[in-house]
Amino acid sequence: MTFGSPEFVLFTLVVLTACAALDRSRRWIVLLVASATFYAAVSSIALLAILAFVTVISWAAALGSERHAGTRRANWFFWGGVLFPLGALGLKYAGFFVENVSAIAGWMGRTRPIAAMPVVATIGLSYYVLQALAYLIDVREGTVPAERHLGRHALALAFFPKLIQGPIERAGTLLPQLREPRPIAIADVAAGARLFVWGLFQKHVVADRLAPFVDPVFSDVRHHPGLPILIATYLYAAQLYFDFAGYTDMALGLGRAFGIRLTPNFSSPYFARSIAEFWRRWHISLSTWLLDYLFKPIQMGLRHWRTWGTPVALFVTFLASGLWHGANWTFVAWGLFHGAWLAASVLYRPLQRRIHRRLRLTDSKLLAVAQVALTFHFVCFGWIFFRAPTVGDAIAATRLLVSQLPATLAQAIRGNDLEALLYLGQGRGAFLAAVAAIAAGAVLRALLRHSGALTSDPDEQVAPVGLPAAYLRTATYAVLVYGIAVLGTSAQSFLYAQF
Amino acid sequence: MRSSRGKRAIVLGRLAGHVLVAALCLETAARLDDKFSYGAPFWRYYDPDGLRAPDAEGVVRNVPGASFEKWRINALGFRGETIALERVPGRRRIGCLGTSETFGLYERESGEWPARLGRLLKEKSHPDVDVFNASVVGLNRGTRQRYVDKYVLPLRPDVLVLYLNVLSEASYRPPLPGTSAPPAGASLWARLPASRVLPKLRRAVRKLVPDSIWRRYRVWSLSRAVRRGEAAVLGTRPSADVLPAEAASRFEAYLRDLIGAERERGIAPVLATYPTLGAVTNRERYRAEFLDERIWHLELSELGMIDAATRLNDVIRRVGGELAVPVADADAALPKTSDYFSDYVHYTDAGAELVAGTVFAALERAGLLESGVTPVKRVETVERPR
Numbered sequence: 094m095t096f097g098s099p100e101f102v103l104f105t106l107v108v109l110t111a112c113a114a115l116d117r118s119r120r121w122i123v124l125l126v127a128s129a130t131f132y133a134a135v136s137s138i139a140l141l142a143i144l145a146f147v148t149v150i151s152w153a154a155a156l157g158s159e160r161h162a163g164t165r166r167a168n169w170f171f172w173g174g175v176l177f178p179l180g181a182l183g184l185k186y187a188g189f190f191v192e193n194v195s196a197i198a199g200w201m202g203r204t205r206p207i208a209a210m211p212v213v214a215t216i217g218l219s220y221y222v223l224q225a226l227a228y229l230i231d232v233r234e235g236t237v238p239a240e241r242h243l244g245r246h247a248l249a250l251a252f253f254p255k256l257i258q259g260p261i262e263r264a265g266t267l268l269p270q271l272r273e274p275r276p277i278a279i280a281d282v283a284a285g286a287r288l289f290v291w292g293l294f295q296k297h298v299v300a301d302r303l304a305p306f307v308d309p310v311f312s313d314v315r316h317h318p319g320l321p322i323l324i325a326t327y328l329y330a331a332q333l334y335f336d337f338a339g340y341t342d343m344a345l346g347l348g349r350a351f352g353i354r355l356t357p358n359f360s361s362p363y364f365a366r367s368i369a370e371f372w373r374r375w376h377i378s379l380s381t382w383l384l385d386y387l388f389k390p391i392q393m394g395l396r397h398w399r400t401w402g403t404p405v406a407l408f409v410t411f412l413a414s415g416l417w418h419g420a421n422w423t424f425v426a427w428g429l430f431h432g433a434w435l436a437a438s439v440l441y442r443p444l445q446r447r448i449h450r451r452l453r454l455t456d457s458k459l460l461a462v463a464q465v466a467l468t469f470h471f472v473c474f475g476w477i478f479f480r481a482p483t484v485g486d487a488i489a490a491t492r493l494l495v496s497q498l499p500a501t502l503a504q505a506i507r508g509n510d511l512e513a514l515l516y517l518g519q520g521r522g523a524f525l526a527a528v529a530a531i532a533a534g535a536v537l538r539a540l541l542r543h544s545g546a547l548t549s550d551p552d553e554q555v556a557p558v559g560l561p562a563a564y565l566r567t568a569t570y571a572v573l574v575y576g577i578a579v580l581g582t583s584a585q586s587f588l589y590a591q592f
Numbered sequence: 593m594r595s596s597r598g599k600r601a602i603v604l605g606r607l608a609g610h611v612l613v614a615a616l617c618l619e620t621a622a623r624l625d626d627k628f629s630y631g632a633p634f635w636r637y638y639d640p641d642g643l644r645a646p647d648a649e650g651v652v653r654n655v656p657g658a659s660f661e662k663w664r665i666n667a668l669g670f671r672g673e674t675i676a677l678e679r680v681p682g683r684r685r686i687g688c689l690g691t692s693e694t695f696g697l698y699e700r701e702s703g704e705w706p707a708r709l710g711r712l713l714k715e716k717s718h719p720d721v722d723v724f725n726a727s728v729v730g731l732n733r734g735t736r737q738r739y740v741d742k743y744v745l746p747l748r749p750d751v752l753v754l755y756l757n758v759l760s761e762a763s764y765r766p767p768l769p770g771t772s773a774p775p776a777g778a779s780l781w782a783r784l785p786a787s788r789v790l791p792k793l794r795r796a797v798r799k800l801v802p803d804s805i806w807r808r809y810r811v812w813s814l815s816r817a818v819r820r821g822e823a824a825v826l827g828t829r830p831s832a833d834v835l836p837a838e839a840a841s842r843f844e845a846y847l848r849d850l851i852g853a854e855r856e857r858g859i860a861p862v863l864a865t866y867p868t869l870g871a872v873t874n875r876e877r878y879r880a881e882f883l884d885e886r887i888w889h890l891e892l893s894e895l896g897m898i899d900a901a902t903r904l905n906d907v908i909r910r911v912g913g914e915l916a917v918p919v920a921d922a923d924a925a926l927p928k929t930s931d932y933f934s935d936y937v938h939y940t941d942a943g944a945e946l947v948a949g950t951v952f953a954a955l956e957r958a959g960l961l962e963s964g965v966t967p968v969k970r971v972e973t974v975e976r977p978r
Contacts, residue, residue, distance in 0.1 A: 099800040099801075100802075522629075563606075563610070564609065564610065564613045567610045567613045567614050567617075568613050568614070568616075568617040570614075571613070571614040571615075571617035571618050571621070572617055572618075572621050574618070575617075575618050575621040575622065575625075575789070575792075576621075578792070578793055578797075579621075579622070579625065579792045579793070579795075579796055580625065
């Protein structure tokens, strides 16, 4: 069973029916059993056991930490609670660690190889561990009370719509909704279904259509000249966005159907005017987690460093962000790249402001467009490291991009070898269909947002629409359903599930 | 104040409005999709049945220039690349005459076996040989020779590969005198633009249903259809487990006549045995495929279909040997599994590749690919295709 598959939809309908039929006070049982079943189906029993382990430890540690608040014992509970989930997260990095230690040992002349660790698939682990850590910190700081009900705490960590790819929820927003569940309402189910359909469209019609263009280029990046790498990078930027935003919308839609508001993760990230703004719009639940639980404590700790405190805190935070995405040097490089740029931007911002004021560009629309374009290309450059199999490949791609782009671009303008240079071997029709799918995704997103159809909040009052607007909405969803059913390509796994 | 009945009517009216809007949008999306994907007309009739039609004399042939999804008919009325009507001196032509399995159904675009044979010839150093696919879906004994004379002979093929559907031949009955099929699209209903979204949605739903459930459903629904068909066609008579001897004799006589007719017209005939998925050992495994094919041959039981294919393929081999006609033994070449068959008689890409290879080997063995070998006696009195 994969997220969004027909089996998954059927499974969700059964769970939803059971929730609607049962008393609200017992809903957590249905949802917890459903979440455990789903997790076992998409991962393994061993990972389900780890989830249970992290759940029990974090629950007990939070209770202990709260009960003994202000004493040394509270610290023991807290650190115990933090270290166990972090230890579980270590599973993800064990292979990477051993591989690198082995390489260092080899450089130092050690001839006996260190046994390689098997790569362990850790679906969802990074997401619920962060959530457990946030909960422990919040309880310790008194921001949220410790949850006494183990079942509810378990459900907060494992709620199946957000288990394998987030959003990374905070206890302060999720637990109250689980304590006092809303009735299953037709309006919420309908709104949730609309969000889910939109998410499926983004995933199956847009993101999956782009994979056949991107994958061959990045799996053999050294044998592609400049222009194909540039186009594959642009397409990857779109693929990653629609894949992850599609998943998030499906998760938000499911949450809404169950009367639970989950945190939106995206807010038109490619329209950001700076990298800092990009991170306020991209994977918002992770960005805010990193901001609150990593960046701010480090910044506070380094406040006596004056000018350098914030840049260093940013650098460290994004290094951690890179590592969180995966046990590979490519992610480390990607995190460092973003961290370095953000750190530098903190340092040069006063100068930048002065220049803008001097040139009277502060409110210039032209400047805004240029900033959006620059930020987008910067982000795309980062995606090369994010997508390439190795750092060497990413560097090779960058080198080829710079050295061969003018020649291949000129070739393409002359109309030579368009099949390889522009269509990436997939044919003109498929390329145009992919471009059209991206455009359709962007336009429909704007339309749906504008009409208020994408709200995940059951409490948000959306003004009732008139009859023509209601028909327009029906028409839009009919087109989405057609796209998913007929134009959707064969399902690929979600990109962010690997993190 | 509106009455509750009035309110209900308004709600139902709005609901009907939403259903109508959704249906219209789905249909429009399907038509735009066809337009952009295949260049299909937006308003006009677009259906696979539009690929072929009977001409004024009742000979069913492909409609020149017609297209439906991946199927495109060239200007001469054949599937595949357009070739010039006039022959280029020094080049040879091979025609492939069959029905739907040769026309190509489930293979990818340009994956039908005649197209593969053309590519194979070019790869194997025979660039001077052109292959054209002269097949028509549903072509049968009644009009085959007239079709060849009218539409295939003008291309002056040196070789004609006769790929006969032995199951259709086994159950062929000549039409009663004075009867003919009504021309396609004659009724008003048939001329109305049919829904294009429904078949697409049906295919999408099929993809959603797990294979095991879908197969069970198909076996159930096809069993019902076969039972009903048997009751209508056979009444209380049982279907035959063995092909009647006179059917085999009739086929043999027809085959000999056909070979003679092609030779008279200066064409070197090549025969091919006809592979089918069915075997006694795989009846349970391919239950749905057996039933799906039986609907067309209700007088034969499943064992009867296997027997008919075996015996008529033996006739093809024997007659080929006796009349010195090369035989491509495609039946022996294709393993009877779904790796090679998409249904009981149509091929997957792998199946089509094997058939092409087998025909190529037969042509090569018979020396028909060597320059200047084929004796061509021209018949000049044939019409050009219209």
